Amino acid sequence: MKRERILMGHGSGGKLMRKLIKETFLKNLDNPFLSPLSDSAVIKMGKEKIAITTDSYVVSPPFFPGGDIGKLAVAGTANDLSVVGATPLFMTLSLVLEEGFPITDLERIIQSIKITAHEAAVDVVTGDTKVVEKGKGDGIFINTSGVGTIPEKISLSMEKIGIGDRIIVNGSIGDHGAAVMMMRSGFQFESDLISDCAPLYSLIQTLLKDNSGASSGIKFMRDPTRGGVAATLNEIAENRGLGVTIYENEIPVRDSVRSLCEILGLDPLYVANEGKVLIIVNRKKSERVLEIMRGHPLGREARIIGEIQEKPEKRVVLKTRYGTSRIVDLPEEEKLPRIC
Amino acid sequence: MKHIDEYRDEKVISGMASTISRRKAAKPLKFMHVCGTHENAIARFGLRALLPEWIRIIAGPGCPVCICPTEDIDLASQIALEKKAAIVTFGDMMKVPATDGSLFDVKSSGGKIHVVYSPSDAVSMARENPYEEICFFGVGFETTAAPVAAAILSRPPDNFSMISSHRIIPPALELLLNRDDVAIDGFILPGHVTTVMGYSEYEDFPKKYGKGVAIAGFEPADVLLAILNLVEQVIEKDYKVFNCYRRSVTREGNRLAREAIQNVFEISDSRWRGIGIIKNSGLKLRTEFQKYDAVKKFQLRKEKESIDLNPGCLCHLIMIGKIEPPECPMFGKRCTPEFPYGPCMVSSEGTCRLHHGL
Numbered sequence: 218m219k220r221e222r223i224l225m226g227h228g229s230g231g232k233l234m235r236k237l238i239k240e241t242f243l244k245n246l247d248n249p250f251l252s253p254l255s256d257s258a259v260i261k262m263g264k265e266k267i268a269i270t271t272d273s274y275v276v277s278p279p280f281f282p283g284g285d286i287g288k289l290a291v292a293g294t295a296n297d298l299s300v301v302g303a304t305p306l307f308m309t310l311s312l313v314l315e316e317g318f319p320i321t322d323l324e325r326i327i328q329s330i331k332i333t334a335h336e337a338a339v340d341v342v343t344g345d346t347k348v349v350e351k352g353k354g355d356g357i358f359i360n361t362s363g364v365g366t367i368p369e370k371i372s373l374s375m376e377k378i379g380i381g382d383r384i385i386v387n388g389s390i391g392d393h394g395a396a397v398m399m400m401r402s403g404f405q406f407e408s409d410l411i412s413d414c415a416p417l418y419s420l421i422q423t424l425l426k427d428n429s430g431a432s433s434g435i436k437f438m439r440d441p442t443r444g445g446v447a448a449t450l451n452e453i454a455e456n457r458g459l460g461v462t463i464y465e466n467e468i469p470v471r472d473s474v475r476s477l478c479e480i481l482g483l484d485p486l487y488v489a490n491e492g493k494v495l496i497i498v499n500r501k502k503s504e505r506v507l508e509i510m511r512g513h514p515l516g517r518e519a520r521i522i523g524e525i526q527e528k529p530e531k532r533v534v535l536k537t538r539y540g541t542s543r544i545v546d547l548p549e550e551e552k553l554p555r556i557c
Numbered sequence: 558m559k560h561i562d563e564y565r566d567e568k569v570i571s572g573m574a575s576t577i578s579r580r581k582a583a584k585p586l587k588f589m590h591v592c593g594t595h596e597n598a599i600a601r602f603g604l605r606a607l608l609p610e611w612i613r614i615i616a617g618p619g620c621p622v623c624i625c626p627t628e629d630i631d632l633a634s635q636i637a638l639e640k641k642a643a644i645v646t647f648g649d650m651m652k653v654p655a656t657d658g659s660l661f662d663v664k665s666s667g668g669k670i671h672v673v674y675s676p677s678d679a680v681s682m683a684r685e686n687p688y689e690e691i692c693f694f695g696v697g698f699e700t701t702a703a704p705v706a707a708a709i710l711s712r713p714p715d716n717f718s719m720i721s722s723h724r725i726i727p728p729a730l731e732l733l734l735n736r737d738d739v740a741i742d743g744f745i746l747p748g749h750v751t752t753v754m755g756y757s758e759y760e761d762f763p764k765k766y767g768k769g770v771a772i773a774g775f776e777p778a779d780v781l782l783a784i785l786n787l788v789e790q791v792i793e794k795d796y797k798v799f800n801c802y803r804r805s806v807t808r809e810g811n812r813l814a815r816e817a818i819q820n821v822f823e824i825s826d827s828r829w830r831g832i833g834i835i836k837n838s839g840l841k842l843r844t845e846f847q848k849y850d851a852v853k854k855f856q857l858r859k860e861k862e863s864i865d866l867n868p869g870c871l872c873h874l875i876m877i878g879k880i881e882p883p884e885c886p887m888f889g890k891r892c893t894p895e896f897p898y899g900p901c902m903v904s905s906e907g908t909c910r911l912h913h914g915l
Contacts, residue, residue: 223665
């Protein structure tokens with residue numbers, strides 16, 4: 218019995234998932250729009266560029282501190298559009314409900330979708346509902362698609378990333394994953410762990426529309442969701458064949474997230490985020506970009522956490538607070554708590 | 558975070574590293590720890606790079622996942638697939654390669670496998686699902702044996718059973734001390750194991766073998782203090798058990814935890830993956846708790862031999878500190894965190910996994 222079946226790790230955002238995408242999806246479906254594997258496909262139609270994205274949300278439990286599956290679905294979809302520089306316009310909503318799911322819970326989720334769609338400035342324009350038998354779902358799954366437009370002057374891509382560029386994050390990492398893990402593990406202690414789930418549209422647009430010249434330095438953006446900051450930075454390192462160096466002392470992590478990760482033996486770099494964006498920016502413009510971000514409520518804790526270097530090729534290196542280094546590998550699959 | 562940050566303070570750590578570097582030993586020194594959590598801390602904080610070249614820290618057989626014999630994982634797989642019982646275990650166990658695949662593979666084939674954080678969660682599952690067989694796969698050293706013993710003492714319902722793959726540390730140390738091909742100048746003992754068991758049982762080692770022993774916690778300052786202490790023991794030629802983790806460890810250990818282990822388990826000869834059978838190194842359920850023994854309950858017939866190490870895998874030499882991961886020809890090539898060929902590449906406490914990058 219070798220790895221012939223789908224494992225949970227195939228959906229974790231790590232190496233297994235990347236292998237599946239390359240060897241199964243890209244092998245059969247490849248085209249110039251799909252191959253960059255960005256958060257949204259960018260398609261030029263006449264003078265306009267259109268961004269299209271799709272995603273499915275299977276979070277369990279569906280309600281967690283700081284959000285719910287509905288907020289997550291809208292914010293996640295809008296963020297996938299926002300990070301390629303698009304203005305989110307429309308989205309679709311497809312619900313797979315399990316027989317027995319409480320309608321009061323569904324009502325709460327839809328209310329949450331309404332509020333988040335308003336914040337993200339998107340309209341839900343079409344949808345679908347399917348019900349599966351009890352035991353054949355996990356309460357509720359949500360699938361979405363999103364469409365937005367990208368102004369002609371904006372062109373973000375991983376290809377633009379070069380040596381010397383700096384890496385900025387808009388705030389503390391691991392908040393969403395830690396909040397969900399706490400709910401899942403059923404720990405009975407008080408904590409201020411709360412998901413960072415939020416639409417990033419307003420923050421990103423503030424940056425892209427800034428007319429002081431800072432926006433011209435922005436090369437690439439990505440929201441580090443599954444696999445956390447480690448997965449996104451590894452993707453950049455591998456794609457560009459460059460080294461990514463990050464500084465432990467500069468990476469913002471809340472004490473509550475650190476504490477939970479210490480207990481579970483996890484590293485916040487691998488924990489999922491839902492309201493964070495990593496921005497790769499030209500070194501000369503980085504301080505100005507940071508300043509603009511800090512003026513926005515979702516960017517007050519923004520920090521420069523690292524930079525792109527020539528070496529080590531295709532590797533992410535963490536400089537510890539003691540000046541030593543360690544490799545931050547791509548998560549191979551789901552991170553599981555260690556034994557002791 | 559209180560009680561953590563003070564042991565990670567940059568000034569404290571650089572000061573300790575400088576003090577170690579200034580000490581002059583007559584020969585290069587090699588210290589072994591026997592704990593995956595120590596290897597994790599050393600790799601995570603990059604502590605090896607803070608030490609002078611003449612000190613090497615090597616990992617011994619201290620990762621509970623690495624040393625868990627394949628036959629036990631095969632047994633768990635068989636129970637899940639043939640007996641349709643739910644196997645409940647710790648997350649680290651999910652990916653360990655066994656004869657016909659890992660528990661992840663069993664799960665994807667339809668076997669019920671659940672990950673828990675504590676053995677009491679498995680007992681709760683048995684209570685909440687009275688019509689389902691729940692089998693806890695207990696792995697680890699004294700640290701995990703204690704809560705497992707407490708769970709058994711809570712008298713789980715009849716639909717609960719367990720596979721005991723627990724091991725104890727002292728016999729493994731004796732085995733290494735009796736080998737001529739593993740020259741070790743001192744041991745760093747795991748703080749959590751000695752918190753449970755105390756250190757009285759190690760007190761013979763320094764006299765008998767002329768080796769220093771230091772008990773260490775898991776923060777950078779704890780590990781460096783233990784190394785400094787061991788260096789001084791070698792220089793002074795005054796070998797003893799030194800407790801560098803006094804905020805947690807006493808000579809007698811945790812009486813309640815020790816009693817729970819002693820009441821539930823008895824010592825048995827046990828197999829260590831890649832190392833073989835070590836006399837008196839395992840824990841099996843005592844006679845009065847036999848109804849929880851999954852091996853007896855499910856009466857499985859062994860259909861084929863379990864394979865502990867695949868051809869060419871050198872995990873057995875890595876686990877006894879004879880070679881380091883890059884010296885294995887499989888390392889980073891056929892054996893990667895994505896597709897581990899040998900057990901040391903699996904867990905976040907495995908030596909090869911940690912050398913490959915966290």
